[in-house]
Amino acid sequence: MKVVAAMSGGVDSAVAAARAVEAGHEVVGVHLALSRMPGTLRTGARGCCTIEDSMDAQRAANIIGIPYYVWDFSERFKLDVVEDFIDEYAAGRTPNPCMRCNERIKFSALLEKALALGFDAVATGHYADVRRDADGNAELHRAATWAKDQSYVLGVLTADQLEHSLFPLGSTPSKAEVRAEAAARGFSVANKPDSHDICFIPDGNTRGWLAEKVGAEQGDILDRSGKVLGTHQGALAFTIGQRKGLSIGYPSDDGMPRFVLEVQPKTNTVVVGPKEALDLSELAGTKFSWAGLGPVESGISTVGEDGAILPFECEVQIRAHADPVAAVVSVEDGEMVIRPVEPINGVSPGQTAVVYVGTRVLGQCTIARTVSAVPVPA
Incomplete structure (x- = not known):
């Protein structure tokens, strides 16, 4: 296959690109320029969009021996991720910009451009796994290692996007193994720290940044x-x-x-x-999607007389590194409704709830409303 390897400048994407080449694919490395004014040093920009990151990605591509390009998605990123982040906070919700970036940039804008140029797939350094069911349909599953599993932030992917997605690190037992492989390949990023914080808020002061933008x-x-x-x-x-x-x-x-x-x-x-x-008995959202076949097509649930998807047992995860909790999910009146078996707390509207059945990511919703398990006193 002809594959675009999204190279952030980190160790994971570098190793993923190298593995894609070894798997026999025709690979081109692409770094996404997401800011018109990127920080030049990681001490001043703790995310994954600095000029230094672009240079790290190019050095890795040179070692692998693949063509390397920088694609400017800064305007799209500003509109679809940064401004969305501001609008969501202004509306009282708590958004996840990494989810929006995966949904609208890496697996929408990037994938659309790659397909238009004749590529077959996009490969990234995410720790997740795409598997096939008995009929050959693509499914998104957790990675082999729980500590690095990133399937949560990929829960927004659709069936068509999964068909064109490669995650070469999905079966890797540990991050230490990826770093060791990077060192053996001669990548300068072998011991580079993982990116953290929100990439467009370089000093990590989210509250101060929002106060300046929103007032x-x-x-x-x-x-x-x-x-x-x-x-x-x-x-x-x-x-x-x-x-x-x-x-x-x-x-x-x-x-x-x-x-x-x-x-x-x-x-x-x-x-x-x-x-x-703070304990909640119900979460719901109208903005929901299925990562591959939905629960009815997968045989997990059925449709009621009113057209609603009947309740089915699953697990739900609210944050990237949170433990999943048992829940019952249904689709009622255009909403994905999640009722945890035990009340769940620390949840805000705007967050993403990702639904799992076993290791499979079934779908997700953006939480629009919640119901407290404790009624308001009369």
């Missing part, structure tokens, strides 16, 4: 009944589950700590309450 105004802190308890200097400075920094000045009636339950930027209010109110 901060004084507003009310409310209890669950709507009573004003105090004031804040900007709703976006608060996160669901936060305990410290509320500065209300007096204890709750029962003397127990208060926690942030909701952030409502449209009214510039923050709702606080007891810790147990």
